[in-house]
Amino acid sequence: MAEIIDGKKIASEIKEEVKSEIEKLKSKGITVGLAAVLVGEDPPSQVYIGMKSKACQKVEIYSEVLKFPQQTPESELLSQIDVLNKRPDIHGILVQLPLPFHIKEDKMIQRIDPKKDVDGFHPFNVGMMVVGKPIFLPCTPFGIQQLLTRSGNDPSGKHVVILGRGNIVGRPLSILLSQKAPGANATVTLCHTKTDNMSELTKKADILVAAMGKPKFVTKDMVKKDAVVIDVGVNRIEDPQSKKGYRLVGDVDFESVKEIAKSITPVPGGVGPMTVAMLLCNTLKAAKLQTKISVL
């Protein structure tokens, strides 16, 4: 039976590390600041923003949420980003996605000063990761890398098979784990909807990452014995027995796969908590870079 990789615990450890760094900065008179831009009333976005603010509070990062009505013109949002780019008390800026249809996500992200782009979504930062000189790594891939290394499953020399080529997780993770760098150095195969004979490939994986957003897609017969399985999926499925009427399941059929895997992440409590922890890490790093104080 697989060992369960406890994302909540590992995320807490990281947050403790961040907190102690933040305190050192405070003792030098620097309060780390993060600003989030939220447009419209999308309920999940409001939940995510709430989680991020709460996480900031716990580690003593000052956080500010700029809320704008659904109909706010793009030009106004762009000017607000300009203001945040200039504010010395704000070290990190994030734009909560998705945005209303009339606003171009690309344009918003590209307007953020790359030095404050703590989500790691600006093409400049994406490019710096590709060429092996990362500044801010995108939070979920960064979190998966930390989950692996901190749970004793260093990807170096392993064959990692990633299902899903999205820009938030699958694709950047494939780039990150194949780098010539500590915590990386894996041989990576990136699979997607156009992949033929997918299970032939998944069965070769020492580390299998499911990030395509299909509930319970990965079943036991697709997994090699003693593989490490990382489940990035967060899918709502109907559940009349739950008070909310639904429950969350991953992209992996946890119950069957845990019988064959060496280690596996649960949903919830696996990758999810890591994303917010890495956002805090990136915000801390941004503050250090901008204030040129190295306390590590």
Added chain:
Amino acid sequence: MAEIIDGKKIASEIKEEVKSEIEKLKSKGITVGLAAVLVGEDPPSQVYIGMKSKACQKVEIYSEVLKFPQQTPESELLSQIDVLNKRPDIHGILVQLPLPFHIKEDKMIQRIDPKKDVDGFHPFNVGMMVVGKPIFLPCTPFGIQQLLTRSGNDPSGKHVVILGRGNIVGRPLSILLSQKAPGANATVTLCHTKTDNMSELTKKADILVAAMGKPKFVTKDMVKKDAVVIDVGVNRIEDPQSKKGYRLVGDVDFESVKEIAKSITPVPGGVGPMTVAMLLCNTLKAAKLQTKISVL
């Protein structure tokens, strides 16, 4: 016996297409311009710059080579790039690599206006390729994609195995061919020096790309029957029978592999000519973007 993919011929076709576009621009009063920055006396760099200038001449792109002595300070080179960024007659800028040790390549490349970065090396352009909104694709990966599609070997749905994760070829090619886009949509495995059981993976490849710079590394026993083999290697090996004392060989053992492959690129005459052809394409594209004239 494998069909030989004739890179020289395909490159000529592309150059003809570029030429006809350039002529259309000329008829509207626009001369496309490319500037190359060459520092020091590195003999291969001089050969490459010569080839690029000649290729420009053939398609009627105005080209200018700015030559600087080996000891030129970095700051002077950076100011020269600033000047080129501002010149309206120069649509594309490239810095010939490698540079002398006292000059930081990154800093030079990042100084080029991304709109003029026809090598596609600026992190912003690398990032735009990653997120699926490419402006300038790096020339060699772009050329390999063209070689594949124009020789009837579209990578869509195929398993592409790439050997070598360098920033010039292997890594960007892995990103390019796995995109959800025409001429891409492949399942891609990126292998490198840390890859275990490499030949087990190479034998799974429908398309195998060798880009690690090891003479004749890929042998017949590593290749699946009827695979397409792309050889990016350009290695000098001693050859007393040659007038120069050496000859060029690829990363693939051509003589043995051609017995089993469906199609194969020779060295020289395969990938090599494509790189320069794609540089011309990128320069044409840069001119169109900057002059906002669409003639396609």
